[in-house]
Amino acid sequence: MKFGKIVFNRKKAEAYEKKTIGEVLRLARINQGMSLEDLQKKTDIQLELLEAMEADDFDRLPSPFYARSFLRKYAWAVDLDERIILDAYEEGSMITYDEVDIDEEENFRSRRTKRQRTSFLPLFYLTILALAILVFVSYYVWTYVRHNSLTTNPSSSYSVVNKQTTTSSSSNDGSTSSESSNSSKTNLTVSGNGSNLTAILTGAVKPVNLKLSVNDTTIWVSVTGTDLEGGATLSPENQSVSTTISPGTTSTITLGVVQGVTITIDNQQIDTSGLTSLTGTITLIINN
Template sequence: MSERQNKEIGKRLQEARLDQGLTIDYIQEKTKIQKRYLMAIEAGQMNDLPGDYYVKSFVSQYAAVVGLDSHKLLAGGLQASKEAETRTENFATGPLPSRTTQHTQVRKDSEFSRRYGKYMTYVPTIIVVVIVVAVLGTIWGMSHANNANQPHLSSSRVSVTNNASSSKKKQSSSEKASSSSSKSKTQKISQVGSSTTAYTLKNAPTSGSTLTFKAGTSNAWIAVSSDGTQSWSSTLQTGTSHTEKIAKTVSKVTITMGNAPQTTITVNGKKFDFNPQNDTTQTKTITLTIEN
């Protein structure tokens, strides 16, 4: 392009920018082109740009921001572009519009592009959504029509369904009652009055109870009697244990310990706290009444 064309292109870009109230910094931010190159373009000094490729590229990007047609700019400048446009559209020659008219048209084009250009990108998406909604509506209408043509269920079938549902509810209620009953029968050992040697075992297993004795850091002598009859007697070595099975017919168990502070007792897998006061009495006899 000639120097005159370069200056005409730069002048038109500058005028379009000023008409829209835009700054060189704004153009730089949008195009990512260095400010010195943008100023060279506006001055028509295209030789300051790296090469012909960059001239076309930078002018095209600048023109896109201010709403101008880069192809017309690069095809030969403002005058040639306007003449070609007039020949194509009107098929007749006529006077070119004044510069004021040109500026007004540029301002209108730029304003339209700035206001509505961002919405044009949503047009394809809107069209797709409308098509999808139409297809779904058609499918729903066909499905609804098919359902309307199907015969209604007979009362006997509904009755069977209700009976099955009622049976499930009864079964569920029975299971809940059974679960509640089993939870309420939790083993419990309680003190008899204010005594520290008499205890009651409630809700013991119907198959009989199991007592486990263990010696602590020293030996412990222990004797067990069931309903007055001694069933086991021995000295447990440090850290050892012994399990004694109590028959389901036994109602009272007597336990005698020769080293109570160093003895622990477990009843049916749960620890039996027979010394809540933590006294240091060595010899101790306790009774455990079993209530099924």
């Protein structure tokens, strides 16, 4: 049968045709007899992102970290050596690739088994590294939130005293009481377009709730400085995620896909109509 082979011998590689990462991935998928829909089910990667990788449009992926992760999954799914793919991505180089005949099915199976064994150890080290990063980020966020709460609590107490004093000194003045009540409400403003928005919530005196939800689509999201730092996948089976953000905090919301997601902060919906690209980010600023 016909199967795509990445050439490792540099002296022989000069006689073979060089192709881009996307071309190599696409040829390997076709040789495996897989459609993009089959590959999506096997890797859990969105169809639009698989098409972006085959088109060498890596800027459409959420970040370089996820680009490497998705390339590793794609290579595994079509029985390519992930090290060659990742090296080409890091160096921005092309890959020497040739169509060769493989007559012995057992030889192909033995090579695939060997690759699976050798690729397990790097995966173990990557897992350890990811856990270490997660622990560091969690400790940083906990320290930041704790420090922020200590610095904002005295200001909040002073504000309450001022309101009580103003209320007591303005006896029988209903308009003053109404103004004090309205000043405690938060106000949301949104600006920007293209792939980046900035949302500013002012008037927050305590942690506010952030909610992201979908109806009939599947997307990947992450929110820095929260328990969603590591990312989450929203789908018809898991339609929403929520987290809280303290006043004085700036977070970045990353959307793997813009269409179909609804975002609310303190029960106020963030207008995402300005995001016109496939993916997008929202800088969320919470001011007290």
